[in-house]
Amino acid sequence: MIKNVGYRWFSLLFSLAVLTFSIPVAAQVPAAKLVMVNLTRVDFSDFNTADYPYLQWLLTEGQVGLVMLQVAGRLTPEKVYPVLNGGFSGGTRGEEAAGGLIGSSLRQAGKRTAFLGNADLPWQPNRSAKNLLADAYGAVDIEISDGRVLRSDPTFPFGFRTDYERLGDLVLTLLPTTEVILVETGDLERLEAYRGLMAEAQWQRQRAATLARIDAFLARLRAAPPGKTAIMLLVAAPSATADGNDLPFLPLLIDRKRARPGLLTSSATRQPGLITAGDLVALINDLTGERPGQTGDSWTTDGTWSALQEERLYWGINLRQRMIILRLYVYFLIFLLFLALWMPLTPWRRLTKFTRAFLPVVAAFPFTLLLVAPLRIANLPFLALLLVLGSGSLWALLRWWGPTRLLAYRRLFIGMALAILVDLLFGAKLMRSSLLGPSPVLGHRFYGLGNEYLGILLGSFLLGTTELFLHAPWREWSGLLLGTVVMLVISPLWGANFGGGVALGYAAVLIMRRLQPLTAARWNRFIFSSCLLVGLGVQLFGVGLGGTSHLHNALRLLRLGAWERIAAIAGRKIRMNLGLIAYSLWGPVLLL
Known part of the structure; x- marks a missing residue:
């Protein structure tokens, strides 16, 4: 009996000691x-x-x-x-x-x-x-x-x-x-x-x-x-x-x-x-x-801080350069648009011939912007001169290499599209330094495929490759290639541009509808749909889990089944695009 009492007292004292010493350790x-x-x-x-x-x-x-x-x-x-x-x-x-x-x-x-x-x-x-x-x-x-x-x-x-x-x-x-x-x-x-x-x-x-x-x-x-x-x-x-x-x-x-x-x-x-x-x-x-x-x-x-300051100064230089060069470029494109509408009504054949010879240089300008981006030139006059000479030299090289003007155009467009897609795979470093790429100062986009180069990619890729997708010997695999490019544009890891992927996907469906024979068209649509489903599954259950981009957030809502919030995002995007169209008089004019 005495032993049991002693054991109980020993257990009580031991427990109090453990509690006494464990609480300060946690604190x-x-x-x-x-x-x-x-x-x-x-x-x-x-x-x-x-x-x-x-x-x-x-x-x-x-x-x-x-x-x-x-x-x-x-x-x-x-x-x-x-x-x-x-x-x-x-x-x-x-x-x-x-x-x-x-x-x-x-x-x-x-x-x-x-x-x-x-x-x-x-x-x-x-x-x-x-x-x-x-x-x-x-x-x-x-x-x-x-x-x-x-x-x-x-x-x-x-x-x-x-x-x-x-x-x-x-x-x-x-x-x-x-x-x-x-x-x-x-x-x-x-x-x-x-x-x-x-x-x-x-x-x-x-x-x-x-x-x-x-x-x-x-x-x-x-x-x-x-x-x-x-x-x-x-x-x-x-x-x-x-x-x-x-x-x-x-x-x-x-x-x-x-x-x-x-x-x-x-x-x-x-x-x-x-x-x-x-x-x-x-x-x-x-x-x-x-x-x-x-x-x-x-x-x-x-x-380091010093390296960041160098980047900050270049971002400011890049912004001032694009405000001048891109504004002049857009005004020049608008002028060429009205000139092209007026040329069929004029008897001046020399003007028509000169315009046809000069237009390819304008088409090579965005590609030149991408190629000179790694140079990060701060001097505006020298950059403008380099862009003009580079665009002209690029078209002259393609024209010398290609036996026909049409083939030179095709090679220009395919080369431009390949450069953009390869740049996306390696982090879009060229586009982030280009005047047409995303600007950290403006803050609308910091990564991926911006809307400026998206338009260039869509135009150059479709104009340069549609004939190949329809008539090349490997056309039965056109759906696989088109689906891969669409997923590259949409993926949050690379392009992160959902609207661009939708536009390219719509164009891909139109291309595959024109494939002959009919069995080839059906086969390519099946491959294209399978590629999109596999890519979406990978994004939903794999790659999209840890990111915080706008597309990562949309994928997270999709996994949770938050359809109301997804619909709200879609509605806001539609209103934003309608607002951009109505921002200037040129929006409705160019859209029509």
């Missing part, structure tokens, strides 16, 4: 925290100086990138905050915007949020940065944005500035109980409002001193918190419109201890160093939701 795993620091009115040139040690360290040892977004009119912080917090569901364009996504998603995950600081002016309170973290109701859990974060300074514009010592104390005090803290530095915004009221040299000295104080504040934040705390710096708006600051790119820098340095990226852009506004929502949730042992390197790829 030793720190929760992931995030300190977001809002830096408005910082220029790209501010990152090219050694006066700010922490920023320079972060550019080489942190994760850096650019957030691409579009706002109406001039890029200002008040416009940027709701766009970033509204984002687009899924991180892609084309989805309905929803306000307060960042704050609402954090609240649903049980995360506490706090907003510290202000950008107040003597005549106007400014706490608009809170919109970057607020939920759908415009609220955060904790807000300290009154005079407690300011200090008197007679040497600073308006006589007061941010108290960075006090701000740092508040951050460190709130970190144990708050998962996401947004800090508004504010002083650079106040300096921007004071610009013009003091000498430019004095203003620049005040600005440099403010950046130095912010740099020291950031260095203190990095040294104090535990290892699971990340620091995110977002430049919500530049100070000027020089040196590329007018482009819609917001620098984003992240300091995550034990994380490899590199460039931020996402599957929504497939571009190293570039993410979208919708990606920012997912990135913040990932940074605050990491599990023990999770690396979180899915957002990071190899690359």
Whole structure:
């Protein structure tokens, strides 16, 4: 009896000891925290100086990138905050915007949020940065944005500035109980409002001193918190419109201890160093939701800040070049269209003969744009001269090689279509550098087959190969080749252009209907349909599982049977295309 009592007491004491020592061990795993620091009115040139040690360290040892977004009119912080917090569901364009996504998603995950600081002016309170973290109701859990974060300074514009010592104390005090803290530095915004009221040299000295104080504040934040705390710096708006600051790119820098340095990226852009506004929502949730042992390197790829700046400058050059060259090219095509309609009515045979000789050079122009894309020429006059000479030389070579004009046309079209399709298989690198390809600045498409080269692919592929599909000895396999090309255009991994695939599929059906004999037509339609079904099955149950492109999202809805949402997407696409047709008078004219 005594032995049993002793055994029971021993078991009870042992259990209490296990519970006592196991609870602290579990509590030793720190929760992931995030300190977001809002830096408005910082220029790209501010990152090219050694006066700010922490920023320079972060550019080489942190994760850096650019957030691409579009706002109406001039890029200002008040416009940027709701766009970033509204984002687009899924991180892609084309989805309905929803306000307060960042704050609402954090609240649903049980995360506490706090907003510290202000950008107040003597005549106007400014706490608009809170919109970057607020939920759908415009609220955060904790807000300290009154005079407690300011200090008197007679040497600073308006006589007061941010108290960075006090701000740092508040951050460190709130970190144990708050998962996401947004800090508004504010002083650079106040300096921007004071610009013009003091000498430019004095203003620049005040600005440099403010950046130095912010740099020291950031260095203190990095040294104090535990290892699971990340620091995110977002430049919500530049100070000027020089040196590329007018482009819609917001620098984003992240300091995550034990994380490899590199460039931020996402599957929504497939571009190293570039993410979208919708990606920012997912990135913040990932940074605050990491599990023990999770690396979180899915957002990071190899690359450096200096290489990203070279890309940013070229994106701006590319945009300015296409605004001039493509506009002239489109106007010239419209002129040739009306000229072709007028030529049958004129007796001027020399004009007709000259136009017939000149038209092939115009047809070779898009192919030349693709071939010279790897050169990335920045000089506009030299690029224009190269395009004209290249187009003429390309047609002269094809005309010399082909015994007839028709055969030269066919080889031009087949070569153009093959170049586009092969480029798609290898990541569309040529098209992304071409003036006709997707532009990261415009942000309508970052990857795959854009509508500009889609039209060229459809025209060149069909004009160059239809005769072969109908009369070649291997025409019984035309359906297989056509189905493969259609799936290449539609696939989210390559073309990611559903509308282009539908248009090409419709043309393929018309081609196969004209095949002779009738058994060959039926056989090719069977092969074509089988190819599409197999490709759709692979996308539904294989390749499409992990992507976040607009087609990946559509495939995900299709797997879930969300027919109402699919119908809503289809209706929105139809309305968008009708709006594009009605955007200009030329839309209905050219369509008719």
